[in-house]
Amino acid sequence: MALFPYTAEVRAFVNSNSYDIDTILTNPLLERVREKGKERVISSLREMKLGEQGLYNEEECRVEILAYVVSRMIASVIGDRFLINRLAVTEGKIASQRLTGDFGYMLLPLADEFGISPRPEGTDYSLDFASFLRYSSKMRSPEWKLLYQRVQGGRVVVDRHRLIRLVEQAVTDHLSERLPPYTDAIKNALEREIGEVVRILEDIKKEFQRDAFGEISPEKYPPCMREILRQIQNSENVPQMGRFAIVTFLHAIGMTAEQIFDTFSSVPDFRADRTRYQIEHITGKISSTEYSVPECSTMKSYGICFKPDALCARDWMKHPLTYYRQKGKKPITSSRRQQPGKQR
Amino acid sequence: MAAAQQSVPQELLFAARQFASYYGSHPVAEVPGFSSREFGFMFFDRGYVHRHVGFNDRADLQKYLAGKAPSHAYYSTAYYEMPAAHTMAEKGWLGADLIFDLDADHVKGSEGLPYEKMLARVKEEMIRLYDDFVCSDLGFSEKETEIVFSGGRGYHIHVYADSVRKLGSHERREIVDYITATELDLGILFSSTVVDEARSGRPLKMTKLPEISEGGWYGRARRAMDSLLLELQSVPKEEALAMLVSSGVKKQQAARLYSALFEEGRKDRIQTESVLEVLTDREEDIRAFTALVQKRTVLTMAGQTDEPVTSDTHRLIRLPGSLHGKSSLKVVTLKRDELTDFEPLRDAVADFPDHPVTVYSEKAFLSEPVGGESVPVKEGANEIPLRTAIFLILRRKVRLQPPGGTG
Ligand code: SF4
Numbered sequence: 113m114a115l116f117p118y119t120a121e122v123r124a125f126v127n128s129n130s131y132d133i134d135t136i137l138t139n140p141l142l143e144r145v146r147e148k149g150k151e152r153v154i155s156s157l158r159e160m161k162l163g164e165q166g167l168y169n170e171e172e173c174r175v176e177i178l179a180y181v182v183s184r185m186i187a188s189v190i191g192d193r194f195l196i197n198r199l200a201v202t203e204g205k206i207a208s209q210r211l212t213g214d215f216g217y218m219l220l221p222l223a224d225e226f227g228i229s230p231r232p233e234g235t236d237y238s239l240d241f242a243s244f245l246r247y248s249s250k251m252r253s254p255e256w257k258l259l260y261q262r263v264q265g266g267r268v269v270v271d272r273h274r275l276i277r278l279v280e281q282a283v284t285d286h287l288s289e290r291l292p293p294y295t296d297a298i299k300n301a302l303e304r305e306i307g308e309v310v311r312i313l314e315d316i317k318k319e320f321q322r323d324a325f326g327e328i329s330p331e332k333y334p335p336c337m338r339e340i341l342r343q344i345q346n347s348e349n350v351p352q353m354g355r356f357a358i359v360t361f362l363h364a365i366g367m368t369a370e371q372i373f374d375t376f377s378s379v380p381d382f383r384a385d386r387t388r389y390q391i392e393h394i395t396g397k398i399s400s401t402e403y404s405v406p407e408c409s410t411m412k413s414y415g416i417c418f419k420p421d422a423l424c425a426r427d428w429m430k431h432p433l434t435y436y437r438q439k440g441k442k443p444i445t446s447s448r449r450q451q452p453g454k455q456r
Numbered sequence: 457m458a459a460a461q462q463s464v465p466q467e468l469l470f471a472a473r474q475f476a477s478y479y480g481s482h483p484v485a486e487v488p489g490f491s492s493r494e495f496g497f498m499f500f501d502r503g504y505v506h507r508h509v510g511f512n513d514r515a516d517l518q519k520y521l522a523g524k525a526p527s528h529a530y531y532s533t534a535y536y537e538m539p540a541a542h543t544m545a546e547k548g549w550l551g552a553d554l555i556f557d558l559d560a561d562h563v564k565g566s567e568g569l570p571y572e573k574m575l576a577r578v579k580e581e582m583i584r585l586y587d588d589f590v591c592s593d594l595g596f597s598e599k600e601t602e603i604v605f606s607g608g609r610g611y612h613i614h615v616y617a618d619s620v621r622k623l624g625s626h627e628r629r630e631i632v633d634y635i636t637a638t639e640l641d642l643g644i645l646f647s648s649t650v651v652d653e654a655r656s657g658r659p660l661k662m663t664k665l666p667e668i669s670e671g672g673w674y675g676r677a678r679r680a681m682d683s684l685l686l687e688l689q690s691v692p693k694e695e696a697l698a699m700l701v702s703s704g705v706k707k708q709q710a711a712r713l714y715s716a717l718f719e720e721g722r723k724d725r726i727q728t729e730s731v732l733e734v735l736t737d738r739e740e741d742i743r744a745f746t747a748l749v750q751k752r753t754v755l756t757m758a759g760q761t762d763e764p765v766t767s768d769t770h771r772l773i774r775l776p777g778s779l780h781g782k783s784s785l786k787v788v789t790l791k792r793d794e795l796t797d798f799e800p801l802r803d804a805v806a807d808f809p810d811h812p813v814t815v816y817s818e819k820a821f822l823s824e825p826v827g828g829e830s831v832p833v834k835e836g837a838n839e840i841p842l843r844t845a846i847f848l849i850l851r852r853k854v855r856l857q858p859p860g861g862t863g
Contacts, residue, residue: 241594242619245627258634260644264671266595349747352641393626413648415661 115210116218117180118203118287119225126181133185136178137301145175149182150305156183156202157195157309157316185298186306188291195313197288204284211276219276226282230275231267237275238267247281252360252394253406254352328365334435336411337361339418344376353406353414357432359394360405364433369395407431466856467849468500468527474846475779476525478806483518484529484777485789488616490514492535492550496772497526498781505530507772510540527781530772533614535621544770551621554628555773556590556635557765558582559610564760571824574609575800582611585759586792589635590615593672603795605804607780607787612765612773629767637673637758642750645677646732663732663742673753680753685723688714703751705744712741779806784846802828805843813845814838815854823848 116122136142155161187196211219223230223239228247230237241263248256262269270278292298299306333341340358343350350358362372369391376387408430411417417424423435487493495517496507505528511517521529532539533555537548558578560566566577586603590596590613600617623631633639648663666674668682688696693714700710716736717723725734732742765771774780776789785804805827815838823831826844833840833854840848848854 240619242623242627245623245630249624249627249630254641254644258630259637259640259673262671262674263593263634264595265592269671351643352639353644414643415648 115215116207116222116283117177118283119222122177122180126177133295133297136181137185137298142178145178146182146302146305148175148179149186150302150309152179152183153186153195153199153309154312156199157312160198160202160205181292182302182305184287184292186302186309188294189299189302189306190310190313191294192313194317195309196291200284200286200288203287204280207283208276208280211279212273219272219279223275223279223282226279226286228275228278228282230270233269236269236271238269239275239278241266241268244268244270244278247278247285250281250285251277252356254356328367329440332436332439333361334432334439335419335421335424336417337432340416341375351414351416354416355390356394357406357411357416359391361432361436363395364405365436405431405433464501470856471527471781471784471846471850472500472525474784474808474842475527475781476522478779478808479518479521479525482777482807483514484521484775486514487531487775489535492537492539494532494534494536494539494547494772495775496530496532497524498528499524500527500781505772508540508542510538521778526778529775529778531775533771533773534769549769552623552769552771554615554617554620554623554631555765555771556585556613556615557610557762557773558585558612558760559606559608559762561609562760562762563610572799572801578610579795579798581760582613583795585635585761586613586795588757589759593634594631598792602776603790603792604774604776605785605788605790605798605800606774607778607785607804608783614773623769625767625769628769629763632761632763632766634672635759635761636763637754640673640750640754640758642677642746642753645674646746661733665726665730665732667730676757677749677753680756681749682727683756684749684752685717685727689718689723693718700748703748705748709741709744712736712738713745716741782850784808784843784850801825805847808843808846811842812839813842813856815840815845815848815856816858817854818859821853823853 136145183199187199207222211222220230220232228239228243230239241258241261244261245258248258254260258268337358340350340354343354344358359372362375363369367375372391372395373388376391406414408417408424411432423429423439429435429438491510491512493510494507495509495511496505497509498505506526509520511520532552534552535550537550538546541547558581560569560574560578563578563581566574569577582603586601590601591598594615596615596617600615602614602616604612604614606612646663646665648661665681666678668675668678670678688699691699696718697707697710697714700713701707705713713735717726722735726732732746735742735745765773774787776787778787779785780787784806785800786806788798788804790798801824815833817833817835817838820832820834823833823840823844824847826847827841831838831840831844833848837858838854845854849856
């Protein structure tokens, strides 16, 4: 229960144990809860993790659940979109890790909680197409389009991996849309914690700006992206996944939707309305989530890893953005090559 | 368009009187969630939609219709907390039915046809949309849906299921893309695995073809491929080659594909093994073949539906049971089995009183078969049944005054 603290069961638990807001906020015995709540926010912000969690006994679980409640209060009072989203995304990611790992048995109950109600079909699952759409529409990659689902009798069939991804999205959506109400009582009681979080939040936002890729340098584009661009500019028929990849890529290296649009608009049979919609959608201008550039392995399986070069052949080359970052730098030294992941 | 101040033509006053008396004795259809709907109207003497009207009950609506005789009556596909409020924020959107719209303006192959043929063409597409997509794929039952003849040039499907009410515009657009196979890319449907990532940098691909029984566009693409192969096989070689070339395959490629498929027996192997690469190891040929199947899939199986109508969650749509101000036909609700034999000019003709009217025409013609029979109209004065007269007046084919008379 403490592992997935946003369920109805948890809400019932918090209410039944007469942890009214006041107690949580002021009871000296719950100092540890407030501290943990703050930590939860901070480590979500910093590294999209939740920090140490014991959860070996009932007491620890109770602390964890209440800490979760506190973390939501802090987010609500600060009311910053970046913070709220980051917390929500973290909870979603953690849920996904747990469901993929030891807590797989929670998948169906959790899905039910968010109104997905999947039905096992062999090793796959089927779900109502409307619930599928509700969460899949946040995922911009073409493979999530309804067009590419096995739709029959109103149901969509997905494998376990995808079902987990949908539940992750459900957790994220749920948490970023619903926050506990802001009250002055919370604001005053948690003043110290809130102050600390705000300071860290400011720092992280600054860091983000510094970390951006800087000037856009086309000479560093990986071969796949160059090829896709060339095809688009020659009005060749670019597969949908290719268009998706190039838009995500250009967006990730810092182009605005407008700039990307301009890159495409020189094409003769360019369809302004549709392209604009796609770009705005992919870059998160229309809906709230942004999504990422496909990895090299995905690019390969869609046949759009065009003309890989020597840099691509390196063991650690797993992502077109890594290519962009590394291109033109000194070769990576062997010590830095020890990245988590594949070892040869 | 007449300027606003100009006097209203007699013909329109006449139509308004007929509509008013019709509404006096013919109740419009029931609308689920009646009091949460916004209503909107157009009038014979005004050029805009009068929106943001709400009614407490059907009797109020009926009184309004009989009293004001609107030329067109609409209601919102959305449900609102306060349907009569003037801004969306105040209205408070609660959800919306899922709507599909097919209109002659958008249905391929209906351009330039006479009214009846055009409607028959639209009906054909409508049946496919309803059977293949709304019922079979999306799984809605007859109880949750309504088919509506618009009174003009098309049909709508209303889906009242709770499950779709809250879907936003983007989700609804996804449904449209699904039905119309917009930007279908077989590269995504046919999943490839890279069998052996050869050091040479040229990975070996293996592309698994979907089976016929698979859901959605998977099964469809496979059926399209099978039917294409069958068709190519059943005609003489030259014809098959010509077919390939006319669908965009290069001449040499067409020859290679043909011999691989039908002379080396790879057609059967593709079909039994369901692996695309069985065809050839020339990547360009595989690509050409895939493109061919893709075209075929879209051409023979894509549904049609008007995108903006479905994705707009605040749309006004024609009120079933009301009259269409440009045809006088009734907006009719249909069951699926009624749709098959539905003839608008026979089955959607409103029940106007049965007396003749004198109308004037500038030239002789044979009228559309309103109510089942065509009426020959000659130049000058004619005495014709009221229902035909209103139809022709609203379609601006006849007038109530001799030509040159003032309106
Ligand atoms: S290896 Fe990665 S970066 Fe290089 S071309 Fe392929 S997809 Fe692009």
